[in-house]
Amino acid sequence: MIDCDVHNSWHSAEVLLPYLPPAFREYLQRGELPGPRGSFPHAHRPWLHPEGFMRYDAVPASGAAAGSEYELLREQVLDRYDVDYAILTGDEAIEASTLANPYYANALTSAYNDWLVQEWLPADPRLKGSLVVAPQDPHGAAAEIRRMGDHDDIVQVLMSSGSQRPYGDPFFHPIWEAAAELDLPIAVHLGGQGGLNANPIGCGPTTFFWETHALLCETGMAHLASTIAHGVFERWPNARLILVECGVAWVPPILWRLDEDYRALRKETPWLRRLPSEYAHEHIRMTTQPLEQPRSPEALWPALDDIGARDMLMFASDYPHWDFEDPRFLRLPESWREPVLDGNARDVYGLPARDRVSEGAGR
Amino acid sequence: MRGERHVVCRASELAPGERRIVRLGGRSIGVFNVGGSFYALHNGCPHKGGALCEGPICGTTVDASFGYGRDGEIVRCAWHGWEFDIATGVAIADPAVRARTYPVVVEDGQVMVVVPGTTRARGVRR
Numbered sequence A: 001m002i003d004c005d006v007h008n009s010w011h012s013a014e015v016l017l018p019y020l021p022p023a024f025r026e027y028l029q030r031g032e033l034p035g036p037r038g039s040f041p042h043a044h045r046p047w048l049h050p051e052g053f054m055r056y057d058a059v060p061a062s063g064a065a066a067g068s069e070y071e072l073l074r075e076q077v078l079d080r081y082d083v084d085y086a087i088l089t090g091d092e093a094i095e096a097s098t099l100a101n102p103y104y105a106n107a108l109t110s111a112y113n114d115w116l117v118q119e120w121l122p123a124d125p126r127l128k129g130s131l132v133v134a135p136q137d138p139h140g141a142a143a144e145i146r147r148m149g150d151h152d153d154i155v156q157v158l159m160s161s162g163s164q165r166p167y168g169d170p171f172f173h174p175i176w177e178a179a180a181e182l183d184l185p186i187a188v189h190l191g192g193q194g195g196l197n198a199n200p201i202g203c204g205p206t207t208f209f210w211e212t213h214a215l216l217c218e219t220g221m222a223h224l225a226s227t228i229a230h231g232v233f234e235r236w237p238n239a240r241l242i243l244v245e246c247g248v249a250w251v252p253p254i255l256w257r258l259d260e261d262y263r264a265l266r267k268e269t270p271w272l273r274r275l276p277s278e279y280a281h282e283h284i285r286m287t288t289q290p291l292e293q294p295r296s297p298e299a300l301w302p303a304l305d306d307i308g309a310r311d312m313l314m315f316a317s318d319y320p321h322w323d324f325e326d327p328r329f330l331r332l333p334e335s336w337r338e339p340v341l342d343g344n345a346r347d348v349y350g351l352p353a354r355d356r357v358s359e360g361a362g363r
Numbered sequence B: 001m002r003g004e005r006h007v008v009c010r011a012s013e014l015a016p017g018e019r020r021i022v023r024l025g026g027r028s029i030g031v032f033n034v035g036g037s038f039y040a041l042h043n044g045c046p047h048k049g050g051a052l053c054e055g056p057i058c059g060t061t062v063d064a065s066f067g068y069g070r071d072g073e074i075v076r077c078a079w080h081g082w083e084f085d086i087a088t089g090v091a092i093a094d095p096a097v098r099a100r101t102y103p104v105v106v107e108d109g110q111v112m113v114v115v116p117g118t119t120r121a122r123g124v125r126r
């Protein structure tokens, strides 16, 4: 089994100090922060979770932040569910996308990537990493991908779903180009709603956390449509977009709408040669959590089946966040289990088959 | 009451507002003292199997003007935060959903939980 969204956290963002260039180290030591000392520089969203953000039973005995200690993460995810690979997605690092200063944002994400590679990935051969980049600095992000993207345990590039504009926009093409050069998928994870990224919700900000959380999939819709429409998958045939924690059930109807409108107005995007849903089937993947829960569980599958989602869905738990999904409680049609829990992620990340893992890892 | 009685602790060892998570007959169970009455809930959430008994013990909003009440009568599941009435196991937001409850007996100062179809357990842990 592969878990595509496991959050490795820190107890204090000051773990990044040794990895920051001196000019930016001062910002973190003496500069303004959004919270107490050790908080990560970012602009916050206007909705605050009224119960905090973490599973209460994921707080280590030391009282450190949930997700910040490898031993508990191993016990509660890797060992408990017999996970072959967990794709680490960081925690606050993607929030650097909310900062107006692209140089600072880029320095912070670079520091995070060095910390990830040095402090987390060596801990366990089951851990694979995501290279976090600052999308507001596309050239800096591309340079970061070229600097670190060939590390053996890095399997994707990661950005927040909150963004200044949809990710197919030519403004971001340097990022797609670098990721294609390194043959890395680009994952877009829910987050980065605030600061520079002022429009995570259509019509402007909603009011309550739960109300908003259910609507944040809107950003996923825009990134999906934009990457297809701007021809990202024509220009870089190995490009892949992975929507993490952006919801799943909305994908079929949006693709149906895109197909229909494209058929009528194809002339706007002459670089496209196929239907939007065909690009999506080949190039776009979605992680399960939080998988929508219809009143009758089987109601979810016919529409997803129509777009070939059995090849597109990948399991994610979102450990240790409050909306964590336990793979044992995931209701999947029997023939979807293997691809969703394992095969699709193995393909997209190019990870070795299971028996080779257990031999190689010697566990 | 059918089932085996398992001694959890002395009543004096579990003060009002406190809880213990114990393993009885192979099940993880939360034992609570709410205002001097003892209750036991299954520590596996009817939502998605989370650690129901390990979240905050609290109250909640009880009217449309943000009036706060029921303090100490509610436990929030440690995973997704659903609120459960400790005494009945009923989920506040959707009363059709219930956490499993176990009868609790206090005799000779001992708190005992009745677990169906088990033999007496040893190795109670906090």
Ligand code: FES
Pocket: B045, B046, B047, B048, B049, B050, B051, B052, B077, B078, B079, B080, B081, B082
């Ligand atoms: S598992 Fe308890 S609220 Fe979801």
